[in-house]
Amino acid sequence: MAGTVERGVAANPAPPTVARVRVRFAKRGRLRFASHRDLARAFERAVRRAGVPVSHSHGFSPHPRLSWVSAAPTGVASEAEYLEIGLTRPVPAAELAAALDAALPDGVDVLEAVPSALGATSLADLIDANRWRLTLPGVDRAVLVEAVDRLMATESLTVERATKNGRRPVDVRAALVTAEVDGHPVDLQPGVDGVDWRPEEPPCAILTAVVRQMTPAVRPDDVLAALQAVADLRPPVPPMATRLAQGLLDDRGNLADPFGTARV
Amino acid sequence: MSVQSVFPALESLLPRVAKPVQYIGGELNSTVKDWDAVNVHWALMYPDAYEVGLPNQGVMILYELLNEQPDVLAERAYAVWPDLEALMREHRVPHFTVDSHRPLGAFDVIGVSFATELGYTNLLTALDLAGIPLLAAERTDEHPIVLAGGHAAFNPEPIADFVDAAVLGDGEQAVLDITAVLRRGTQREVGRSELLKRLAETEGVYVPSLYDVRYGDGGGIESVTPNDPRAPKRVTKRTTVDLDEWPYPKQPLVPLAETVHERMSVEIFRGCTRGCRFCQAGMITRPVRERSLQGIGEMVERGLQASGFTEVGLLSLSSADHSEIAEITKGLADRYEGTNTTLSLPSTRVDAFNIDLANEISRNGRRSGLTFAPEGGSERIRRVINKMVSEEDLIRTVSAAFAQGWRQVKLYFMCGLPTETDEDVLEIAGMAHRVIKAGREASGRNDVRCTISIGGFVPKPHTPFQWAAQADPDTIDGRLRKLRAAINSDRRLGRNIGMRYHDGQPSLIEGLLSRGDRRVGRVIERVWREGGRFDGWSEHFSYQRWTEAAAAELPPQGVDIDWFTTRERTREEVLPWAHLDSGLDPDWLWDDWQDALDSREQDDCRWTPCFDCGVCPATGTDIQIGPTGATLIPLTPVPAAGG
Numbered sequence: 053m054a055g056t057v058e059r060g061v062a063a064n065p066a067p068p069t070v071a072r073v074r075v076r077f078a079k080r081g082r083l084r085f086a087s088h089r090d091l092a093r094a095f096e097r098a099v100r101r102a103g104v105p106v107s108h109s110h111g112f113s114p115h116p117r118l119s120w121v122s123a124a125p126t127g128v129a130s131e132a133e134y135l136e137i138g139l140t141r142p143v144p145a146a147e148l149a150a151a152l153d154a155a156l157p158d159g160v161d162v163l164e165a166v167p168s169a170l171g172a173t174s175l176a177d178l179i180d181a182n183r184w185r186l187t188l189p190g191v192d193r194a195v196l197v198e199a200v201d202r203l204m205a206t207e208s209l210t211v212e213r214a215t216k217n218g219r220r221p222v223d224v225r226a227a228l229v230t231a232e233v234d235g236h237p238v239d240l241q242p243g244v245d246g247v248d249w250r251p252e253e254p255p256c257a258i259l260t261a262v263v264r265q266m267t268p269a270v271r272p273d274d275v276l277a278a279l280q281a282v283a284d285l286r287p288p289v290p291p292m293a294t295r296l297a298q299g300l301l302d303d304r305g306n307l308a309d310p311f312g313t314a315r316v
Numbered sequence: 317m318s319v320q321s322v323f324p325a326l327e328s329l330l331p332r333v334a335k336p337v338q339y340i341g342g343e344l345n346s347t348v349k350d351w352d353a354v355n356v357h358w359a360l361m362y363p364d365a366y367e368v369g370l371p372n373q374g375v376m377i378l379y380e381l382l383n384e385q386p387d388v389l390a391e392r393a394y395a396v397w398p399d400l401e402a403l404m405r406e407h408r409v410p411h412f413t414v415d416s417h418r419p420l421g422a423f424d425v426i427g428v429s430f431a432t433e434l435g436y437t438n439l440l441t442a443l444d445l446a447g448i449p450l451l452a453a454e455r456t457d458e459h460p461i462v463l464a465g466g467h468a469a470f471n472p473e474p475i476a477d478f479v480d481a482a483v484l485g486d487g488e489q490a491v492l493d494i495t496a497v498l499r500r501g502t503q504r505e506v507g508r509s510e511l512l513k514r515l516a517e518t519e520g521v522y523v524p525s526l527y528d529v530r531y532g533d534g535g536g537i538e539s540v541t542p543n544d545p546r547a548p549k550r551v552t553k554r555t556t557v558d559l560d561e562w563p564y565p566k567q568p569l570v571p572l573a574e575t576v577h578e579r580m581s582v583e584i585f586r587g588c589t590r591g592c593r594f595c596q597a598g599m600i601t602r603p604v605r606e607r608s609l610q611g612i613g614e615m616v617e618r619g620l621q622a623s624g625f626t627e628v629g630l631l632s633l634s635s636a637d638h639s640e641i642a643e644i645t646k647g648l649a650d651r652y653e654g655t656n657t658t659l660s661l662p663s664t665r666v667d668a669f670n671i672d673l674a675n676e677i678s679r680n681g682r683r684s685g686l687t688f689a690p691e692g693g694s695e696r697i698r699r700v701i702n703k704m705v706s707e708e709d710l711i712r713t714v715s716a717a718f719a720q721g722w723r724q725v726k727l728y729f730m731c732g733l734p735t736e737t738d739e740d741v742l743e744i745a746g747m748a749h750r751v752i753k754a755g756r757e758a759s760g761r762n763d764v765r766c767t768i769s770i771g772g773f774v775p776k777p778h779t780p781f782q783w784a785a786q787a788d789p790d791t792i793d794g795r796l797r798k799l800r801a802a803i804n805s806d807r808r809l810g811r812n813i814g815m816r817y818h819d820g821q822p823s824l825i826e827g828l829l830s831r832g833d834r835r836v837g838r839v840i841e842r843v844w845r846e847g848g849r850f851d852g853w854s855e856h857f858s859y860q861r862w863t864e865a866a867a868a869e870l871p872p873q874g875v876d877i878d879w880f881t882t883r884e885r886t887r888e889e890v891l892p893w894a895h896l897d898s899g900l901d902p903d904w905l906w907d908d909w910q911d912a913l914d915s916r917e918q919d920d921c922r923w924t925p926c927f928d929c930g931v932c933p934a935t936g937t938d939i940q941i942g943p944t945g946a947t948l949i950p951l952t953p954v955p956a957a958g959g
Contacts, residue, residue: 082323083572085336090572097344097570097624114656127331155624157344157572290331 066114069107069138072168073145074175078131083159088123094160102151107138121175125271130295134175134310136168166311178310181229181301184272186259190288196257197233199283204231211277220268224278227270229262230305262305319351322409323417329403337573338366341414344570345622348416349389356498358382358390359413359423361442363435364852366394370569371577374429374466377564378491388495391415395438398849404445411445420446424502425461430468433829434852436475440844452480452525457503470600471777471893474829474836476524480512484520484896485553488562493518516547520554522896523547529834535875537833537890552897555935559586560611567622579627580619584612588633591918593702593908596776597633600898602931603939604922609640613948616648629660636664636673639942645676647948671716686717689728693744699915700735707747711754718758724765725751731795732773732787734912741795744768745802749809767814770796772823776830778898780908782891785884786827789820821859827881833892838869901930
């Protein structure tokens with residue numbers, strides 16, 4: 053009967069998960085200031101708006117089954133964020149990607165979705181490294197090259213990071229696989245305001261680094277702290293970081309696309 | 317004249333502040349328009365943190381309504397926290413709107429919504445960061461018109477020096493009328509002084525600079541008179557009739573940042589005639605105007621589609637009083653069964669509440685806690701404040717709730733009410749003890765909880781208590797200490813009772829700002845200059861800063877903080893807001909105040925004959941209530957079995 057709930061019985065017996073889909077998305081421009089929690093809420097709402105048949109956990113407070121892997125830090129843009137969505141019925145991945153993208157704020161952009169077989173290798177097991185791009189406006193290319201050379205010449209370089217559990221040491225050098233410096237003007241995402249806001253300062257050095265996943269994770273800020281420690285590099289304006297890719301590291305320092313085998 | 321975004325400058329500051337996401341805009345359903353393609357540019361500011369301001373229904377309604385006008389744009393602004401304020405000053409970044417990051421100073425008009433007086437210092441921060449002179453008198457034709465709205469605008473006298481105008485009452489039609497005035501010419505085109513006179517001729521708009529206040533020998537006001545023939549003697553509030561014609565928000569803003577309310581809110585009716593004598597909202601928003609069952613159903617469906625929210629809030633001053641609340645809740649619970657959508661009814665009265673309603677509300681979600689507001693601990697004080705709920709009703713309701721599976725009850729009270737004694741407050745302890753006993757009996761469990769939440773009473777303008785003496789903080793703190801001891805006097809019961817309260821100091825300052833006159837403006841400015849920000853937040857509020865500023869600024873003007881707060885007013889006194897008309901007949905208000913002192917109750921005019929509060933004739937309105945007998949049709953017809 054409507055209006056009564058039996059004790060000990062879930063209010064909403066949730067339909068089971070029968071299919072999964074994996075999604076790659078970007079967070080761009082000003083949306084990079086959204087935290088992981090902010091994005092998680094945005095996706096929970098977007099799946100409802102998009103009519104995605106997402107499955108839910110059981111119990112009195114059912115949660116949509118969205119599983120996340122290694123979110124980029126607040127303030128860091130990304131072209132390679134991943135999540136997995138549990139479904140109560142199969143949906144064509146491309147349709148889901150389009151509907152989800154339309155339901156998300158501009159700047160959180162769904163790039164690709166692939167079906168994932170139940171029991172397939174987990175997303176987390178398909179990722180053990182990241183490629184980051186750090187744009188340092190106002191920093192001369194030669195200055196950055198020298199700082200990076202010094203950092204790569206060390207065996208180990210530990211910086212401290214404030215975490216919820218106090219200050220923790222992270223070995224930046226141990227996590228760094230490759231680091232390349234470029235100096236060409238970088239093509240930033242145009243502002244969502246419709247106003248162009250790319251930095252105007254002529255010198256602008258760009259560092260592309262492949263970083264192994266470790267615990268605690270080495271973040272772009274840690275790389276910058278390491279560059280400051282070895283070469284006293286102090287950018288005049290806050291650098292901008294973007295995660296370009298995640299994947300499994302091969303012998304030559306390349307990252308294997310987590311969707312490589314799933315793509316039809 | 318095109319207006320540039322300040323985002324390039326702001327962007328490099330954001331990595332250095334807490335929760336930068338609150339400053340970036342880009343919310344789902346937000347609107348960005350071409351500056352040069354429209355005639356009138358509105359900035360709508362909520363002078364508190366984004367997390368509080370974003371869900372504000374008033375701002376959301378006006379934002380959508382104004383942006384629907386093809387030749388108008390409206391952008392939102394919120395107060396910036398001190399960490400960003402310091403960086404903005406250092407790097408000369410002006411205060412901005414979150415939608416397009418345009419500087420506030422570029423807009424034609426800045427509408428500021430004051431839900432509480434404690435936002436006044438944040439108004440000054442925003443003006444100063446925007447490069448707009450704090451004093452309205454010093455602004456030129458190049459500066460925006462600063463317009464106050466919201467409940468606090470019913471006595472804008474303390475901020476009369478800082479605002480150009482205030483809007484009394486409902487904003488929907490008022491902002492469109494003001495827009496029409498601006499279309500005929502902004503201050504840049506017709507001059508600031510002419511524009512202000514045109515605004516003064518607009519219904520519901522009060523322009524303080526067009527009125528002279530004269531003070532008498534005893535410190536009181538002798539008269540408030542227009543100094544220009546185009547300003548009316550009294551300004552009457554605006555009243556929106558037929559809420560179904562105003563189904564806003566249609567496309568609720570969905571923030572990325574975490575905010576205090578994350579739900580699809582629908583105002584199911586406006587106004588309240590329960591007549592609680594302390595309640596300014598109930599007095600200034602009369603009469604009751606219900607939204608229809610179908611109107612509510614459409615707004616909920618459209619809003620959920622547009623937002624993806626999982627919670628629906630049915631808002632009003634006393635939601636269970638809607639004449640068709642049972643049909644609404646059952647209809648919505650049926651419609652959204654199995655979709656993980658929950659309903660909430662934020663303001664409910666013990667006597668209007670019943671367990672059927674509670675079951676519908678919780679059918680698709682948790683049943684964690686129930687909240688009631690008896691407001692007064694003793695039967696006597698509840699007669700004084702006209703909050704007529706009996707303790708038997710309360711115990712019966714909570715017993716039923718505990719029997720149905722609820723485990724927690726939250727009770728709201730006030731302390732420092734007119735005529736209140738220690739005994740009135742101590743009776744709260746007895747009530748809480750009986751709630752625990754009843755709960756244990758009904759549920760058969762020991763772990764039921766009762767939380768008591770107590771706030772200091774602040775007398776407000778346009779209420780029967782506008783003449784009352786406010787209790788001083790020491791009296792309130794003393795009573796709350798005794799109450800805590802009384803609750804814990806029975807440890808077996810007391811350990812299941814939580815008590816949450818604020819000390820009496822912020823209430824006294826709120827009282828100064830609520831019933832203050834133009835002389836209080838200097839106190840506000842001094843507090844702000846000495847660092848006062850975010851006064852509604854206990855970690856930022858400084859009682860000492862306020863009392864010291866009051867002690868420095870008020871005596872030279874012949875008054876002091878006690879004169880504004882703990883002093884009882886006489887019937888003859890000219891109240892600072894006497895020329896601002898909320899529709900309530902002053903004689904009725906005075907009689908109701910006398911009834912309060914005699915502990916006499918006043919019934920609700922929805923169910924008993926009109927008691928002549930004056931609002932309907934004064935504002936040309938009438939109560940609009942059901943029932944209509946309509947039902948909410950299911951959206952997805954369930955196919956017949958085997959059919």
